Amino acid sequence: MRSDPLVAVEAAATFTAAVTALTGGPLGDAPFAVAVSGGPDSLALLLLAHAAFGHRVRALTVDHRLRPDSAAEATDVAAYAARLGVPHATLAWDGPHPATNRQAAARAARYRLMADWCAANGVRWLASAHHRDDAAETLLLRLARGSGSSGLAGIRARRDLGGVTLLRPLLGWSKADLAAVVAAAGWRAADDPSNRDAAFDRTRARALLAATPWLDPARLAASAAHLADAEAALAWVADRAWASRAEVAGDAVRLDAGDLPHDLSRRLLLRGIATLAPDATPRGPTVERLLARLAEGRGGTLAGIAVRVSPPSWRLSRAAPRRKP
Numbered sequence: 001m002r003s004d005p006l007v008a009v010e011a012a013a014t015f016t017a018a019v020t021a022l023t024g025g026p027l028g029d030a031p032f033a034v035a036v037s038g039g040p041d042s043l044a045l046l047l048l049a050h051a052a053f054g055h056r057v058r059a060l061t062v063d064h065r066l067r068p069d070s071a072a073e074a075t076d077v078a079a080y081a082a083r084l085g086v087p088h089a090t091l092a093w094d095g096p097h098p099a100t101n102r103q104a105a106a107r108a109a110r111y112r113l114m115a116d117w118c119a120a121n122g123v124r125w126l127a128s129a130h131h132r133d134d135a136a137e138t139l140l141l142r143l144a145r146g147s148g149s150s151g152l153a154g155i156r157a158r159r160d161l162g163g164v165t166l167l168r169p170l171l172g173w174s175k176a177d178l179a180a181v182v183a184a185a186g187w188r189a190a191d192d193p194s195n196r197d198a199a200f201d202r203t204r205a206r207a208l209l210a211a212t213p214w215l216d217p218a219r220l221a222a223s224a225a226h227l228a229d230a231e232a233a234l235a236w237v238a239d240r241a242w243a244s245r246a247e248v249a250g251d252a253v254r255l256d257a258g259d260l261p262h263d264l265s266r267r268l269l270l271r272g273i274a275t276l277a278p279d280a281t282p283r284g285p286t287v288e289r290l291l292a293r294l295a296e297g298r299g300g301t302l303a304g305i306a307v308r309v310s311p312p313s314w315r316l317s318r319a320a321p322r323r324k325p
Contacts, residue, residue: 004047004050004051006047006050006051006184006185007047007048007050007051007181007184007185008184011048011051011181012048012051012052014172015048015049015051015052015169015170016052016053018169018170018172019032019052019125019127019167019169022157022158022167022168022169023125023165023167027053027056027125029056030056030124030125031056031057031058031121031122031123031124031125032049032053032056032057032058032123032125032127033057033058033059033060033114033117033118033123033125033126033127034046034049034057034058034059034060034126034127034128034129035060035061035062035110035114035126035127035128035129036059036060036061036077036080036081036088036129037061037062037073037077037190038061038073038074038076038077038189038190039129039189039190040175040178040179040182040189041129041130041131041170041175041178042128042129043077043080043182043187043189044129044170044173044177044178044179044181044182045127045128045129045170045178046059046077046080046081046084046086047084047181047182047185047187048170048181049127050084050086055085057084057086058086058087058088058089058121058123059077059078059081059086059087059088059089060088060089060091060114060117060118060126061073061074061077061078061088061089061090061091062090062091062092062093062109062110062113062114063090063091063092063093064093064097064106064109064110065092065093065094065097066097066102066106069190073190074090075090076190077090078090080187089117091113091114091117093106093109093110093113103200111161111166114126114161114164115161115162115163115164115166118161118164119162119163119164123164124163124164124165125164125165125167126161126164126165126166126167127166127167127168127169128166128167128168129170129178130155130168130170130171131170131171131173131174131175131177131178132170132171132172132173132174132175132217132218132221133174133175133206133209133217133221134155134171135154135155135171135217135220135221135224135225136209136215136217136218136220136221136224137202137205137206137209137217138154138155138224139152139154139220139221139223139224139227140205140208140209140215140220141201141202141205142154144201144205148263148284149227149230149231149234149263150231152224152227153224153227153228153230153231154221154224154225154227154228155168155171155224156168156228157169157171157228171221171225174217174218234263234264234267235267237264238264238267238268238271241260241264241267241268242268242271245257245260245268246268246271246272248275251276251317251318252276252315252316252317253272253275253276253315253316253317254313254314254315254316255268255269255272255313255314255315255316256312256313257269257294257312257313257314258311258312258313259312262291265291265294266287266288266291269287269290269291269294269307269314269316270282270287272305272314272316273302273303273305273316275316276305276316276317276318277303277304277305277318280303280304280305281303282302282303286302287302290302290307294307294309294314297309297311301319304318304319305317305318305319306318306319306320
């Protein structure tokens with residue numbers, strides 16, 4: 001770790017420890033990319049990463065081209081990165097933008113663009129600035145949507161982006177902690193008005209947390225972390241259930257789902273569907289309806305996969321195409 005006049009030694013050490021825990025060991029000379037939008041959270045990430053890893057840091061800014069100020073904000077980030085001697089790249093989201101679900105589409109495009117850049121430039125690690133308050137907001141949003149254990153586990157500290165690993169080393173930091181890092185450096189963060197737009201669910205969740213003192217973001221984030229541990233345990237059990245209860249033969253999968261708890265049956269069913277139809281994304285309610293039919297001894301079709309019951313097994317195969325009238 002380097003000595004950096006812009007960042008306190010203790011803060012840099014805490015950040016370094018968090019990254020090392022997520023990567024499984026020191027980075028060595030490996031490059032380390034950070035996603036920097038220009039907001040206070042991501043500027044703090046840039047400062048902390050530079051204090052920890054110096055010349056190994058690469059800064060990436062995605063210009064979604066959704067707001068008039070986005071290009072200028074990317075230019076400002078480039079200037080801050082240049083002050084630190086950090087190489088910077090602006091990645092533009094070109095082409096048509098959807099009229100609905102724009103935030104979700106922008107998020108998917110952002111990760112795709114950054115992962116592609118990292119893969120092309122030999123960078124294995126990419127960090128984003130998601131923090132403890134984000135984790136609390138996400139838990140509230142998932143609760144409101146009736147999510148299961150996987151959804152309630154919230155923001156993962158580590159995620160595979162197809163050869164590039166996304167890290168979130170700031171989940172133990174509050175938004176105020178990160179704002180203090182930026183203020184101490186004398187930097188000025190960009191202001192994204194969409195963060196105050198009440199049309200977005202996350203904005204309303206943020207306002208609810210601010211107006212409700214007993215909803216402590218730190219405790220909510222801790223609950224999400226406990227749920228993530230539980231989800232990891234369930235996934236471990238499901239892997240072993242699949243190994244002992246699933247048989248894949250050509251274009252068919254046989255599952256011995258008898259006497260399993262409901263959640264494990266659901267996980268095996270989804271894995272069987274994914275084995276035969278990797279691009280399928282069955283929705284939760286449709287999965288539950290099919291599970292209810294299977295529990296009654298009836299079959300069904302989901303995502304183009306036919307499921308038949310032959311107690312105690314389920315047999316999955318690609319459904320025959322529908323005949324045209």
